Amino acid sequence: METSRLEPTPSQTVGPFYGYALPFPGGGDIVPPGTPGAVVLRGTVTDGQGLPVPDALVEIWQAGPDGALRGAPGSMRRDPVTGGFLGRTGLDFTGFGRVATDADGHWHVRTLRPGPHREGATPYFAVCLFARGLLHHLHTRIYLPEHAAALEQDPVLGPLPPHRRATLVARAERDDVYRFDLRIQGGAEEETVFFDFP
Amino acid sequence: MTPTATAKTASQRDIDREIAEADGSRPGASHPARDYASYRSSVLRHPEQQLVVVEDPEAVELSGPVFGVTDVTGLDNDLTRRHAGEPLGERITVTGRVLDRDGRPVTGQLVEIWQANASGRYAHQRDAHSAPLDPNFTGTGRCLTDAEGRYHFTTIKPGAYPWRNHTNAWRPAHIHFSLFGQAFTQRLVTQMYFPGDPLFPYDPILQSVTEAKARERLISTYDHDLSVPEWSLGYRWDIVLDGPAATWMEEGR
Ligand SMILES: [Fe+3]
Numbered sequence: 001m002e003t004s005r006l007e008p009t010p011s012q013t014v015g016p017f018y019g020y021a022l023p024f025p026g027g028g029d030i031v032p033p034g035t036p037g038a039v040v041l042r043g044t045v046t047d048g049q050g051l052p053v054p055d056a057l058v059e060i061w062q063a064g065p066d067g068a069l070r071g072a073p074g075s076m077r078r079d080p081v082t083g084g085f086l087g088r089t090g091l092d093f094t095g096f097g098r099v100a101t102d103a104d105g106h107w108h109v110r111t112l113r114p115g116p117h118r119e120g121a122t123p124y125f126a127v128c129l130f131a132r133g134l135l136h137h138l139h140t141r142i143y144l145p146e147h148a149a150a151l152e153q154d155p156v157l158g159p160l161p162p163h164r165r166a167t168l169v170a171r172a173e174r175d176d177v178y179r180f181d182l183r184i185q186g187g188a189e190e191e192t193v194f195f196d197f198p
Numbered sequence: 199m200t201p202t203a204t205a206k207t208a209s210q211r212d213i214d215r216e217i218a219e220a221d222g223s224r225p226g227a228s229h230p231a232r233d234y235a236s237y238r239s240s241v242l243r244h245p246e247q248q249l250v251v252v253e254d255p256e257a258v259e260l261s262g263p264v265f266g267v268t269d270v271t272g273l274d275n276d277l278t279r280r281h282a283g284e285p286l287g288e289r290i291t292v293t294g295r296v297l298d299r300d301g302r303p304v305t306g307q308l309v310e311i312w313q314a315n316a317s318g319r320y321a322h323q324r325d326a327h328s329a330p331l332d333p334n335f336t337g338t339g340r341c342l343t344d345a346e347g348r349y350h351f352t353t354i355k356p357g358a359y360p361w362r363n364h365t366n367a368w369r370p371a372h373i374h375f376s377l378f379g380q381a382f383t384q385r386l387v388t389q390m391y392f393p394g395d396p397l398f399p400y401d402p403i404l405q406s407v408t409e410a411k412a413r414e415r416l417i418s419t420y421d422h423d424l425s426v427p428e429w430s431l432g433y434r435w436d437i438v439l440d441g442p443a444a445t446w447m448e449e450g451r
Contacts, residue, residue, distance in 0.1 A: 005299045008440035009415050010407040011229045012389040013237070015374060017320040021312030021338040022376060048242035061263055061382045069258060073266025080271050083280075096263035118256050126258045128385050133229035133239030135406050137387060139259060156252055164247075184243050196249035197259060197383040197441055 006151075009117035011136040014089065016055050018130075019100060023057070024076045025085050028099040030060065030111035032090040037065065041125065041142060042108035045101050045176045047133075048185035050104025058182070060097040060109055063123065067115035071095045113144065122150045125166075129182060138194040142180045143169045167192045208238075217405045228415075228440065230406035237402045238363050242249060260444035262382040265308040265342060275341035277313075277353040285335035287316025287354035289430040292418065294388060295347040296377060296437045298384065303347025310340045310376040311351060318357030318371075327359050352430065358361050360398055369405065370397035373438070383441035391417045397436040 014022075033036050041060075045053040063069045075094040077086040088094065097109040112125040125142040143151060148169045151157045157165050167190070170178035183192045216236040224231065232244035252259070296304040314320050314337065317329035321336050328394055341352050356371045372389040379385065391404065398404055398413075407413045415438075424432020 006301055006438045007412070007415065008228045008299060009386065009388055009437045010412050011386060012374075012403060012406075012416065013239075014376075014387045015389075017314075017325060018312060018374065019324075020320075020322055020336070021310060021374070023246065026326060044236075048246075050241075053243065059385075061258065061261075063258060069261040069388065071262070071264035073264050074268050075265070076264065077268045078271045078274065083271050083273055086268075094263065100286040116257075117258050121256070124258065126382050128207065128382060130387055133237070133241075133242055133243035135232050135234055135240055135244075137385065138232075138245065156250060157399075172357070185246055188247060191245055191247050193247070194245050194249050195252050195259075197252055197257070 003053045003111070010101075013135050014057060014130040015131060016132045017125060018057060018113050019055075023098060023100045026126075027076070028097055028107070028109040029088065030095070030097040030109055031093065032088075033110060034116055035112070037112055038110055039113055039178060040108055040110050041170065041178050041180055042106065043180040043182060044105045045107065045129070045131065045182045045184065046105060050186070052101070053131050053184065054101055054103045054105055056101040056105070056107070058099050058101065058107045059128040059130075059154070060111070062095050062111065063093060063114040063117045064093045065112050065115045067116055067123070069095070073091045086139050120153065122147045127182075131184070131186070134184070138184070139197065140182065140192055140194050142178075144178065145169055162190060164193055210364060210366050213364050213367075213402055214400070217399070217402060220408050222406070222408060222410070224408050227409055228407070228412045230408070234402070234406040237406055244334065255444070259382040260442060262378060262380060263385070265378070266306070269308065270340055270342055275339050275349075275351050277335070277339045277351065278336060280336050281334040283334040285315065285332050285354050287335075289352070290348065290355050290433055291352050291375065291424055291426065291430045292390070292433045292435060293348065293350040293424060294435040294437060296343050296349060297347055298379060298439055298443065303343070303345070304347050304379050305343055307343050307346055307378045307380070307407065309343060309349045310339060311338070311353075311373050313337045313353065313356040313373045314359055316354050318359035329357065329359065339441050355392065357433075360431070363402060368397055368400065370395040370401050376440060377437060379439040379441065381441060381443035382438040384443060385441075386437070386439055388437075389416065392433065393417055393420055
């Protein structure tokens with residue numbers, strides 16, 4: 001570690017009471033219902049006993065269908081007159097979604113399939129997971145089933161055991177609805193792969 | 199640390215012993231270990247497998263969401279002016295800079311906070327603490343960092359509150375912070391504490407940061423120059439975001 005670098009501020013758990021501060025109306029509608037090409041990602045967050053985690057927060061960051069990672073403001077637009085929520089415009093693709101899990105640990109977002117963020121890249125949704133009980137958030141990724149074969153060649157994911165790699169691939173539940181469960185703890189067989197970015 | 203201790207409610211003395219055992223055990227570490235069992239809720243909520251290291255300079259996570267003036271209003275950073283009346287408690291201003299590890303300011307990014315009221319009660323339905331709610335205080339705020347990476351909030355000093363981690367568990371007064379950097383890898387959710395709080399040694403959440411120097415980085419400084427005469431007491435707290443960002447982001451934003 002270079003000594004000239006500043007030491008980081010430590011992480012602390014999001015705790016149980018973020019619910020009235022962080023989630024916002026339309027947080028999961030990265031695109032409005034009825035948008036051509038829209039897909040739903042849904043799943044459950046579970047703990048080491050397989051029980052639902054009802055106080056988790058799931059954030060998504062992704063490229064647009066064109067692969068661009070430029071993002072845009074306006075995910076949580078506020079009304080300057082009333083101070084209330086205006087909602088997204090539905091015109092600009094911000095690439096950002098945030099949803100809290102419900103009492104059953106379920107979450108879902110509505111969005112567009114990302115394009116490759118560079119030539120030849122396998123597209124994915126970046127996920128950041130927070131929860132009461134989690135002292136430091138976790139990063140994972142959601143890959144679509146049509147890209148599962150490409151992951152075998154991926155320099156980072158290719159060497160993983162197949163069952164580990166499989167935890168990163170969503171399952172097509174029906175047309176345009178994908179299932180992706182997040183298992184925070186579950187031994188070598190079931191636990192979701194999480195990433196570290198040093 | 200003994201996960202078996204979750205079987206029955208631990209005493210403060212049990213927790214003190216666990217805290218002492220772990221203290222200083224991870225030299226150089228800033229972030230808490232996710233399996234810090236003295237915080238009982240972590241026992242079933244941490245991964246047991248190694249995290250997979252990613253060093254791809256073009257990873258999606260090296261960029262991140264963008265926020266702008268449409269996402270906040272001018273009043274969002276004043277938690278004392280959301281209701282018809284003034285909230286009870288000690289009015290404070292909290293300010294500081296958000297930097298990356300190279301000391302560069304994180305500009306135009308979203309800072310969100312939430313906190314208990316002066317009595318230590320959250321305006322959240324699930325908060326069962328018997329302390330009174332304050333009809334004039336909700337306890338949430340947000341702002342964008344300025345060109346120097348500065349944020350600024352006016353609020354009231356939150357109270358300590360009990361929780362059920364162990365018998366007689368109390369959280370030191372704190373404000374929850376959520377921060378975005380230039381990259382998704384720099385995302386941070388943390389808590390700011392107030393200097394000199396006697397509850398520090400007893401709190402397994404603060405003590406989950408096992409290195410004393412790192413813990414100090416979670417504690418704000420009272421700054422008399424920030425206090426506004428006949429109005430509010432000033433606290434300063436600078437935040438350094440961890441994690442890499444794409445070098446190409448520098449020109450774009
Ligand atoms: Fe709290």
